[in-house]
């Protein structure tokens with residue numbers, strides 16, 4: 203039996219953090235063995251909000267690719283490529299755009315959030331571009347370009363995938379075909395990791411730990427993590443369940459056994475928050491050690507990374523060009 207196809211992408215926002223790793227990439231690393239997998243850097247999607255800030259775009263594409271490779275995406279198994287190197291996606295975007303009612307994109311909740319963030323960042327006068335309105339259609343083109351069965355993403359992307367399913371169904375109806383599959387979101391079980399301040403982890407909130415941070419930086423950052431705010435001294439009785447960040451991280455990175463010792467020690471006032479975070483820093487660094495070693499390798503061998511991407515581009519284009527010629531037939535283009 204041929205394997206089912208999955209497609210997923212990430213915008214090149216620069217070096218990725220643990221939220222990306224635990225929330226999405228780790229899932230890809232597992233799924234790549236089971237599915238025919240296509241992972242791409244969504245550089246066109248980066249333009250939807252940063253078309254006027256492209257100085258670092260090229261480097262950011264490489265950073266994302268290096269983080270994926272370091273995390274264990276295997277280019278021998280999965281196809282990794284750059285969105286803008288697949289012109290067929292832009293063509294499919296045109297056909298899908300014609301078939302998508304305007305109010306479908308207008309009510310996309312994720313897009314509404316993005317527009318809100320953009321307005322607060324850039325001021326009330328910032329314009330929502332035509333390109334940004336097309337975000338969910340372009341994303342549908344990414345997914346349908348490979349006629350994917352499923353899309354492994356974080357929770358925040360599910361609304362987009364719903365639109366993709368609607369667009370696929372509508373296209374099939376209009377052209378009286380069953381060509382496109384209705385791709386399903388594939389969520390992973392991992393709990394979301396919060397930032398060092400207890401809010402959502404994000405680059406722009408300066409509360410993140412990057413995959414590529416050094417062990418020293420990581421240890422320093424962990425010391426700033428919020429703990430149980432009611433606790434002043436080491437001997438005060440602790441409340442692990444009210445510890446806003448550190449204990450949550452322990453639940454992600456620690457073993458059952460470790461949690462079984464940490465919890466009572468904290469509750470009895472036998473474990474100070476500073477010591478606790480020092481240990482936690484070591485724990486996280488241990489987990490990331492191999493990934494960071496691989497990353498340093500790729501940082502010193504950028505040509506290898508570029509090579510992997512261009513081979514991925516070729517493989518992705520081979521599938522895309524087959525699909526686009528069928529789509530042209532279905533739409534009855536000249």
Ligand code: TRP
Pocket residue numbers: 209210211212213244247340341344345353355359
């Ligand atoms: N919107 C996704 C994000 O912000 C990136 C993305 C673009 C994507 N196209 C996609 C994800 C297609 C999955 C499938 O992370």
